Amino acid sequence: MSEVIAIVSGKGGVGKTTLTANLGIALSELGHLVLVIDADIAMSNLSLLIGVDNPPITLHDVLLGSSSAADATYEGPKNLKIIPSGLSISNYQRVDVERLVSIVKSLKNEYDYILIDAPAGIDKNVIAAMSASSQILLITEPTAPSVADVFKAKIVAERLNQKVMGVVINKFSGIKGEITEKEIMKMLEVPSYGKIPYAEDIRESFLLKKIKPILIHNSASPSSNSFRDIARKISGKKDEVVKSNTKKGLFSFLRKMFSKNKI
Numbered sequence: 532m533s534e535v536i537a538i539v540s541g542k543g544g545v546g547k548t549t550l551t552a553n554l555g556i557a558l559s560e561l562g563h564l565v566l567v568i569d570a571d572i573a574m575s576n577l578s579l580l581i582g583v584d585n586p587p588i589t590l591h592d593v594l595l596g597s598s599s600a601a602d603a604t605y606e607g608p609k610n611l612k613i614i615p616s617g618l619s620i621s622n623y624q625r626v627d628v629e630r631l632v633s634i635v636k637s638l639k640n641e642y643d644y645i646l647i648d649a650p651a652g653i654d655k656n657v658i659a660a661m662s663a664s665s666q667i668l669l670i671t672e673p674t675a676p677s678v679a680d681v682f683k684a685k686i687v688a689e690r691l692n693q694k695v696m697g698v699v700i701n702k703f704s705g706i707k708g709e710i711t712e713k714e715i716m717k718m719l720e721v722p723s724y725g726k727i728p729y730a731e732d733i734r735e736s737f738l739l740k741k742i743k744p745i746l747i748h749n750s751a752s753p754s755s756n757s758f759r760d761i762a763r764k765i766s767g768k769k770d771e772v773v774k775s776n777t778k779k780g781l782f783s784f785l786r787k788m789f790s791k792n793k794i
């Protein structure tokens with residue numbers, strides 16, 4: 532039975548696709564059979580990062596019911612498998628995103644891990660990605676707007692009765708004013724699965740003529756190893772995960788703000 536993990540942030544551009552691709556490769560390196568699914572059906576770019584160019588059959592076709600999931604599955608690096616999304620705007624507008632739940636269910640016996648790269652926001656496409664998963668891994672930058680948005684996404688997950696396993700903090704640089712890991716755990720009331728530094732080599736890997744995940748571009752770098760640390764924590768060493776301190780207070784103003792506005 533697969534562990535199905537949706538990578539969710541609320542806010543765009545915080546690193547969902549980067550985490551999905553690199554965590555997928557890191558879990559594959561540990562010997563797991565891993566599938567990544569690009570559920571960002573409007574603004575797909577996971578296949579660009581994985582290196583699957585112009586796939587003829589995509590998740591759009593599977594959601595439209597015209598192809599099987601197997602037909603839309605491609606080979607990535609290190610034995611990682613990927614179901615990419617399509618670029619067609621008209622297909623995007625026609626797809627029935629709710630089918631994602633049954634599609635993922637049909638694949639559950641084939642993989643150890645299925646990682647779902649969710650879209651930004653909290654609309655029906657995100658809800659489909661959350662509903663198809665068994666656990667949700669939040670990702671945020673250590674900034675107030677990003678934490679506020681991921682908090683909102685967490686509330687949506689809770690309303691769907693989906694389990695939020697924890698949070699990854701991305702683009703951490705240690706400069707004054709950044710929200711700390713501890714504060715983020717308190718705010719979200721979930722454990723941290725680790726921090727990924729703001730790293731020039733990750734940015735660089737997106738600027739290559741042929742984009743590559745950092746685990747392929749610069750495999751031995753500290754930023755690559757931070758994804759491996761997260762993979763190890765997910766892959767069984769859950770006792771290593773920093774437990775959250777559920778004391779409220781620090782960010783109660785955000786909680787109050789949201790409840791006052793009855794979101």
Ligand SMILES: Nc1ncnc2c1ncn2[C@@H]1O[C@H](COP(=O)(O)OP(=O)(O)O)[C@@H](O)[C@H]1O
Pocket residue numbers: 540542543544545546547548549550701702703727728729730731733734735737
């Ligand atoms: N840890 C990091 N350090 C530096 N740049 C990063 C890091 N993580 C992601 N990025 C950059 O941020 C941009 C957005 O990342 P992406 O994974 O596409 O976000 P999302 O999928 O959440 O929209 C990309 O250009 C990527 O290279």
Ligand SMILES: [Mg+2]
Pocket residue numbers: 547548549571576648
């Ligand atoms: Mg993305």
